[in-house]
Amino acid sequence: MTTLAVSTPPVCAAEAPDIPRAPVPSGSVGYVSPQYLSFDQPLTLSSGQVLPAYTLAVETYGTLNAQCSNAVLVCHALNASHHVAGMDADDPSQIGWWDNMVGPGKAVDTDRFFVIGINNLGSCFGSTGPTTINPDTGQPWGASFPLLTVEDWVHAQARVADHFGIQRFAAVMGGSLGGMQALSWAIACPDRVGDCIVVASTARLTAQNIAFNEVARRAILTDPDFRGGDYAAQGVVPSNGLSVARMVGHITYQSDAVMASKFGRAQRAPGPSGDYRYNYDVEFEVESYLRYQGEKFSRHFDANTYLLLTRALDYFDPARATGGDLAQALAAVQARFLLVSFTTDWRFAPEHSREIVQALLKNRREVTYAEIDAPHGHDAFLLGDARYHAIVQGYYDQIAQRLGLGERRQTTGVLA
């Protein structure tokens, strides 16, 4: 493997004096910028196609120790990126998607761990994918970018580990699709994963999960502005389809109860005596919220990428190779596991996690399982539930102890 280049963005934020810099909040990793790691060795994909070269956008937090034993890989879910923690140096309003979890003194403590976030191959935040240039044609890959699997991501990411000299991760961690990647790492590279932390995830999508993905894909594929995936070359964006796709996804990330408490049946702009307005504009607050989410998403996310990522979700099924026997599929894993699920997550309900727990126990692997009675549905994995974070923190403290990474730095109490 050859690392072609390690580049920083063309204009380093530190050199851009017009971006106001607020003081770094306590517990934040501060202002961060991605690196772009390019690999020129061909990558053979699950589909049989070969990607001749690729670049991955990567952020790191904390310091890799001399033994390279304190590295944690954080894998992202559908719409996130390498920007896991801190404030983007170029746009400080962009806070990392798991900033409440990763930072100095936080559950994943960057005072002791070296944390890596990688934008998935095929995604649209700086890594090679449908929006980047196909060197063979000089045009964006668009719809011609090969379909990928979770396993392909693991293989692509393994080269990042090699680049940093990390033979074995202290932990690989992720929620939702990121949890699938963590599980896949433990299967594909059993000697490279010390601990595997799988949150709100599953060993395979159900028919209902696939069905929701299919609705999202149909909305995109049948948008006339999709143009068979070549919308970029034709100067259009299938924003209506992408917006509908995001709306349907968004509903599945939240529990019925949390939507009820956030929005209920509140009206957006009722008439004088609370009257309905009798049209198809926004009538209820929940409609306004969904439209906003859909439109926002359609402005910053790429449609081909959305198709690719949902298909990778559909395809993930490690037990497919073992006739459906998940225990057998996990027979070679060496990692210890922490699994966390949330009671109101109806996208990947607790049974999904329990199935993985059972399969690991059959293999006499060391497993910790927490089922958190939280109201927030699937999105709970991104939120700051104190019990959830305490469990993850305690788990990482054990990892640190085993690896001799030292104690958590004591924060100054109010009485000190």
Place this chain on the structure above:
Amino acid sequence: MTTLAVSTPPVCAAEAPDIPRAPVPSGSVGYVSPQYLSFDQPLTLSSGQVLPAYTLAVETYGTLNAQCSNAVLVCHALNASHHVAGMDADDPSQIGWWDNMVGPGKAVDTDRFFVIGINNLGSCFGSTGPTTINPDTGQPWGASFPLLTVEDWVHAQARVADHFGIQRFAAVMGGSLGGMQALSWAIACPDRVGDCIVVASTARLTAQNIAFNEVARRAILTDPDFRGGDYAAQGVVPSNGLSVARMVGHITYQSDAVMASKFGRAQRAPGPSGDYRYNYDVEFEVESYLRYQGEKFSRHFDANTYLLLTRALDYFDPARATGGDLAQALAAVQARFLLVSFTTDWRFAPEHSREIVQALLKNRREVTYAEIDAPHGHDAFLLGDARYHAIVQGYYDQIAQRLGLGERRQTTGVLA
């Protein structure tokens, strides 16, 4: 009120000798044709708009007795019609949507009851709605058809009762949206409803319910072929949007478990060793099923009608007039009630029915409630679960007994 006309279809099926007629199966009401009842008295709608005249497509089964005391009104759900039971005389493959429930000797026994099915005002199966001609313009109403509420349907249907000379229904019955109509009948016309049977329904949609409806509407409204609702005049059909709308609806009608058992992760046309095909065509059986359902629906259902019906669902909230107090909203009802819910119905979960039960009990109304542990989700209300049908049958037998409609005809046993 003046009944303008009672018409039968231009070509009566009985006169069309080329339609093969199979023998009528036992328990079927046989071959049926709709009547079209037209009313020329203006109907003031909840929105304040006035519909100058309207026609409703109606089917009836059984015989109205001399006292007009044995009439049952069956209200339909989103995508159904007046064709509740039997075989359509013009197309015998079209079996009524609740044929397993309504017929001679069935739970709703047409040997004793006179059953009426009415296509909702604003729907697209023969009643006045977006697809029919606006007499003021000579063009289809299209998007200019006024929005309706469940209460508007009750008022429109009351004239059908008047037409038949029915002062008081033995029962008003419906599932899902039809259940809302039954409940609304009991509120709006308390002295015209003897028994009210509400299956798999709710007194109000949740934010999540509205959210799914909004996704469906956005898919339709943003389809370029929607043309602001004037697609018919412009010779196009927003079939992609309608198809996506139906797909998302369809998922919510089924339980996760039933989709898992029907489809699981079965592949449609896997490669030689079960390989994925790595594209966005149909890969899994569940995708094929959903696409088929969506496309079929988009061929026979009208997009403006779908918008109107989903909005009527959103708007239904009888407790809105009483500051959210459902018991107060139901204070005037006189009917006895049967409510039925299904444990795996996540669209209108059992709590929705229990809330209605509690509100009725607060008013000291007579209520029977059955919660059926069935795996089929919301769709269970259309299926033939034996416990469910036995409960409805027993309930109707009590109604018949109270009204002196005689005993259920004994079917001939094998030993007779």
